[in-house]
Amino acid sequence: MLTALGALAAVAAVVAGFALLFSVLDDGGDASPKARTVYVKVPGGQTATGKKAKPGHVSVGAKVPAGEKPSGGQGTEGESEVEAEAGTGSETTAGGPAQLPTLAGRPLRGPAFQIAHVIEGERVDLYTAPNGKDLGYVRDETEFGSPVAFSVVETKPGWLGVTTPLLPNGELAWIARDPSRLQVYWTRYSLHASLAGRSLELRYGNRVVGDFSVTVGGPGTETPPGRYGVTDGVSFDESPYYGCCALALSGHQTAALPAGWIGGNRLAIHGTPGAVGGAESLGCIRATDETMRFLFARVPLGTPVFIDA
Structure with missing residues (x-):
């Protein structure tokens, strides 16, 4: 966590x-x-x-x-x-198609995902539905110091349904699509974790560009399946718990955690100095530091993360 x-x-x-x-x-x-x-x-x-x-x-x-x-x-x-x-959303180099972290417009072909970034100095109100109950607001920076970038799951005229750690897993907050407060753009990248396979894929459109062995939640603290978004990229100085770095997610561990645990319940994909491939974490997905650096070099904040049982 x-x-x-x-x-x-x-x-x-x-x-x-x-x-x-x-x-x-x-x-x-x-x-x-x-x-x-x-x-x-x-x-x-x-x-x-x-x-x-x-x-x-x-x-x-x-x-x-x-x-x-x-x-x-x-x-x-x-x-x-x-x-x-x-x-x-077209991308080309002299050598052919290239992989861009973010695109100003939706690609003409293949899977792509919207990201809504809160413009520096602005704040965005959250609602239960378009014109629904006010849930409060977020400013332009997360609790970990990253720019706020929402993963967009659903759209309605003038509104975006987004993942946020402020709500329970599976619930969306709705934000008004206000260009004075938000910049909306696209990514072809997505992360797909298989709990049964103890694996993590990085996809660019339909193409798998990275397939990694990972450790997932253990018995009683299984990693909760669902769709989440990457909210933060945090670097550590050789942490014995998080390795080199961590991608914080919008989701939470819903299972009861051990008595005395002070690590919080936010889900993350993070590094580890130890081996990977087991089912023994408290809910987070552990990857090697080498894997994490590969992801950090490519994955933008707001990238969707799909965790399947």
Whole structure:
């Protein structure tokens, strides 16, 4: 489980150590502002297998002022800088199709998922339904210090149904699609966990780009199936509990936790210095640090996570 108390020191390190890198999503014209994906840099290090890990990046899809010159972005080895046409979701490089963390518009073909990012300095009201009961509001930053990025599950005219850790598993909050408060964009990435198979897939559209062995919840604290969203990417300094880093999810462990447990009930996909492939966690999904760095280099905040029994 991931808790703000347990991650407090890590958040401070994240704020102090992260750098912002920009990759242009060009709209191909002069009339519209250019949207850029903001990447949060993840420190390099050594994996659990002893291999040297290069720094990775998690994209947060924030919008920066038009006309600002982007700094030189870095990709993972074998990946090149890419551009996409805003509004079409097409991606190409000199070598053919490329994998972009976020897209300004919905792709013409294949699975894709909407993400709603709260613009810096704004707040968004949450409702039980379109024009329903007011549930309160969220500002532009999570409890772990990340930009707020909702995974969009359902849409209705003028409204978005989103996952949020403020509600029980399976319940959606509804937010007004207000362009003055939200930037809405798309990702082809999705995460799919099989509890029976003790595996985690990263998909780009219909294509599996990563298939990993993971540890899942043990007897009595099984990982709850459902659809969630990635809310935070948090880096740790060789944590014996979370490894190099963690992707916090919008879901919670609904089973009773051991007496005296202070780790909270938020679900997460996190690293571990130990072996993986078992069913022994308190609900979180454990992966190797090598796997986590692979995910951090690709997965944007707001990515949907599907956990199947």
